[in-house]
Amino acid sequence: MLERLRAAVSPYIGRILDDALSGKELTTKDAVALLKAEGPDLHALLQAADLARKEDVGDDISYVVCRNINFTNVCYVGCSFCGFARHRDEAEAFDRSDEELLAKCKDAVTRGATEVCIQGGIDPNKDHHDYRHILTTIKGVYPELHIHAFSPEEMDHAHKKSGMPLAEYLRWLVDAGLGTMPGTAAEILDDDVRKVLSPNKLMTGRWIEIVRTAHSVGLRSTATLMYGHIEQPEHVANHLGILRSIQRDTGGFTEFVPLGFIHEKNTLYNHMGARAGATMNEDLRMVAVSRLFLRPWITNIQVSWVKMGIKLGQMALCSGANDFGGTLMEESISRESGSDHGENTPAEDFRKYIREIGRTPVERSTTYQVLRRFEDPALDPPSLEPDRQVELSGPERWRDGSRVRDIELPTPNLNGY
Numbered sequence: 199m200l201e202r203l204r205a206a207v208s209p210y211i212g213r214i215l216d217d218a219l220s221g222k223e224l225t226t227k228d229a230v231a232l233l234k235a236e237g238p239d240l241h242a243l244l245q246a247a248d249l250a251r252k253e254d255v256g257d258d259i260s261y262v263v264c265r266n267i268n269f270t271n272v273c274y275v276g277c278s279f280c281g282f283a284r285h286r287d288e289a290e291a292f293d294r295s296d297e298e299l300l301a302k303c304k305d306a307v308t309r310g311a312t313e314v315c316i317q318g319g320i321d322p323n324k325d326h327h328d329y330r331h332i333l334t335t336i337k338g339v340y341p342e343l344h345i346h347a348f349s350p351e352e353m354d355h356a357h358k359k360s361g362m363p364l365a366e367y368l369r370w371l372v373d374a375g376l377g378t379m380p381g382t383a384a385e386i387l388d389d390d391v392r393k394v395l396s397p398n399k400l401m402t403g404r405w406i407e408i409v410r411t412a413h414s415v416g417l418r419s420t421a422t423l424m425y426g427h428i429e430q431p432e433h434v435a436n437h438l439g440i441l442r443s444i445q446r447d448t449g450g451f452t453e454f455v456p457l458g459f460i461h462e463k464n465t466l467y468n469h470m471g472a473r474a475g476a477t478m479n480e481d482l483r484m485v486a487v488s489r490l491f492l493r494p495w496i497t498n499i500q501v502s503w504v505k506m507g508i509k510l511g512q513m514a515l516c517s518g519a520n521d522f523g524g525t526l527m528e529e530s531i532s533r534e535s536g537s538d539h540g541e542n543t544p545a546e547d548f549r550k551y552i553r554e555i556g557r558t559p560v561e562r563s564t565t566y567q568v569l570r571r572f573e574d575p576a577l578d579p580p581s582l583e584p585d586r587q588v589e590l591s592g593p594e595r596w597r598d599g600s601r602v603r604d605i606e607l608p609t610p611n612l613n614g615y
């Protein structure tokens with residue numbers, strides 16, 4: 199039986215998977231082949247990535263308790279995949295005051311957050327002082343809160359306004375309380391693709407320059423990639439190759455987060471002919487190939503539950519990934535593009551989903567230090583979420599909460615048929 203399963207895997211894919219599992223670095227050509235794997239090859243790829251995950255980081259699955267804060271949605275960059283940006287004169291445009299930012303931080307801390315993730319649109323009226331002011335305002339009241347903020351696009355914008363050398367500018371933000379940088383605005387690191395997705399955004403060379411310089415001053419970052427639109431496997435493989443070579447030199451990436459394209463409400467899909475996001479196979483392949491290609495340099499592979507949903511996220515965590523991402527508490531960027539997977543996954547829900555797939559939940563810091571390991575569900579702390587109101591439907595008399603019924607679970611029995 200097992201021999202038949204093995205024989206169904208094509209020799210070329212089998213050789214690449216053997217190489218990956220024996221610790222050889224895969225080539226971009228290998229990655230392209232894996233990114234096209236189907237049928238038995240795909241199943242073998244997912245299993246190999248799961249084995250590699252176990253060897254690299256063990257069976258724990260981590261998450262971080264964090265809150266997203268988008269300080270403004272005013273933006274004139276015009277990325278074709280973005281449903282979040284608004285122009286200043288539009289009714290839904292916002293620009294959060296200091297009081298609003300602090301109220302969101304207070305809510306985050308009350309709900310157990312160790313991190314706030316702060317990103318916004320590129321408002322031409324904002325400069326480097328505005329970005330620094332956000333950091334000092336938050337750190338002034340919540341010195342313990344880790345600030346994960348400002349994508350390379352935001353760094354590019356504010357750095358140009360500052361007139362400072364890049365390294366000096368980044369250190370200036372670190373001194374004001376910046377903890378780590380999101381490695382977003384990467385999309386696909388290929389200028390031909392970028393010119394279609396976002397011709398006004400920073401190009402590949404500048405993204406690399408900002409990330410490498412950040413790492414060189416001790417400012418670590420995540421690494422991301424957006425897939426499921428107009429890119430081809432070769433673009434993805436080259437992108438992974440760029441990330442791996444940066445990590446080899448700097449060691450500054452904390453994790454890799456593949457982000458599926460959310461297509462429903464944006465121009466790229468509706469007017470420019472992009473694919474309608476990734477298929478399930480593409481989602482799983484992406485995670486599995488990341489694990490095999492990036493090892494041993496980047497060993498934390500995160501699933502985005504906002505993009506994939508919980509159940510596919512669980513499947514991805516059985517196909518090479520080891521991190522469930524953040525609780526988020528509030529999420530606008532994917533929601534505005536049409537994602538309907540929610541905005542908040544409380545820590546207790548993460549623990550439940552992780553245990554459902556037979557693994558152990560771990561709360562981590564932004565930089566992957568283990569804060570708490572939750573081996574025994576009986577010892578889990580109480581929820582820090584505000585009361586959840588459950589809305590019942592059905593005939594009115596069934597909804598009466600005072601009539602809670604104890605049920606006796608039936609004992610199953612094999613009947614021999």
Ligand code: SF4
Binds near residue numbers: 276
């Ligand atoms: S992705 Fe960012 S930079 Fe691009 S339009 Fe949206 S908010 Fe602006």
